[in-house]
Amino acid sequence: PGVLSGIWGSVFPSSSKKSVCFRSRSDVQTCTSWNAPIIWEGMFNPGHYDQTHRSEGSSVALTVFAVGRYLDAYLEAFLNSSERHFMLSLPVSYYVFTDRPEKVPNVNLAPNRHLNVIKVERHARWQDISMTRMKTISDVIEADIRHHSTHVFCFDVDQVFTGRFGPEALGDTVALLHAHYYHLPRKLFTYDRNPKSEAFMRTGDFYYHAAVFGGSWRSVKALTEACYKSIMEDKKNNVEALWHDESHLNKYFWLHKPSRILSPEYCWDTSIGYRFDIRVHRLLWAPKDYYKLRTS
Ligand code: 2GW
Ligand code: MN
Numbered sequence: 001p002g003v004l005s006g007i008w009g010s011v012f013p014s015s016s017k018k019s020v021c022f023r024s025r026s027d028v029q030t031c032t033s034w035n036a037p038i039i040w041e042g043m044f045n046p047g048h049y050d051q052t053h054r055s056e057g058s059s060v061a062l063t064v065f066a067v068g069r070y071l072d073a074y075l076e077a078f079l080n081s082s083e084r085h086f087m088l089s090l091p092v093s094y095y096v097f098t099d100r101p102e103k104v105p106n107v108n109l110a111p112n113r114h115l116n117v118i119k120v121e122r123h124a125r126w127q128d129i130s131m132t133r134m135k136t137i138s139d140v141i142e143a144d145i146r147h148h149s150t151h152v153f154c155f156d157v158d159q160v161f162t163g164r165f166g167p168e169a170l171g172d173t174v175a176l177l178h179a180h181y182y183h184l185p186r187k188l189f190t191y192d193r194n195p196k197s198e199a200f201m202r203t204g205d206f207y208y209h210a211a212v213f214g215g216s217w218r219s220v221k222a223l224t225e226a227c228y229k230s231i232m233e234d235k236k237n238n239v240e241a242l243w244h245d246e247s248h249l250n251k252y253f254w255l256h257k258p259s260r261i262l263s264p265e266y267c268w269d270t271s272i273g274y275r276f277d278i279r280v281h282r283l284l285w286a287p288k289d290y291y292k293l294r295t296s
Helices: 003-007 046-056 069-085 126-131 133-148 217-236 245-255 290-294
Strands: 060-065 092-098 113-119 151-155 159-161 173-176 212-216 260-262 283-285
Touching: 060 069, 060 133, 069 092, 069 159, 092 133, 113 133, 126 133, 133 151, 133 217, 133 245, 151 217, 173 217, 173 245, 212 217, 217 245
Parallel strands: 060 092, 060 151, 092 113, 173 260
Antiparallel strands: 151 212, 159 283, 173 212
């Protein structure tokens, strides 16, 4: 590829068979050893991705869980911000999972955007709320999402969109670099280190954050099913991975390399402070509102 294609290296359609990586940012890693792009601000032409995905007919399902106090504390801000920044050029279907459907706030949705509210039970242990998300997501993909959306993105609810989170983030399997670990040496990654757990890892590529993952519906179904199976296997053996579903997700992405990786610009924690390589904030960790979380 010549100089010109280098500048817009990542404007190649996401569906192109060959994954092509270029160094349009020299200050950060923009490509993995298995040739998957790592998406940073300045690497891509946003309008190009809007157009290609529109012409390909891409559509996105967003799943988010708001169980117990997390509904009052976070859901409204999450959805309102998503209406301002998430995949504005594509049809979007939200899937909100909650134990109190009647309390889901009324959010004004733009045309071509729809909200589905699905009732789930409230597990007593928070680790179970978090881990059973995998099973619930795979069931809903099978029953509904696969008939309506080409892609699925799964989010924690305790975060707020503050900048474009567009179709440049779409791919077959998409993982996110954890803001607290992307610049640390591998030996500090908090993988599960217990050989009795299915999530056990000696080493890995990156430390991925479970607050955001996605891909084609087929891939997300395979991922969530596999993670859920590992979680259940652990339960049978009376072990729990260090960081619950996140440990299992990291193991899955070690065995099945993601085809596209999002920089921590796609889920930043401002408490880290200024970092030269973070040029935009697209999604921010919400402060844990302990008052609201403790009193229902
Ligand atoms: C979670 C922890 C303690 C008490 C309650 C909850 C809780 C979580 C809850 O009461 N209701 C609820 O809906 N959740 C959902 O699970 C919600 O969508 C939330 O964003 C998600 C994960 O919990 P969260 O955000 O409190 O955990 P983090 O921010 O520490 O998440 C990381 O680690 C988790 C596993 O421990 C998950 O892997 C998560 O995806 C990671 O970002
Ligand atoms: Mn969270």
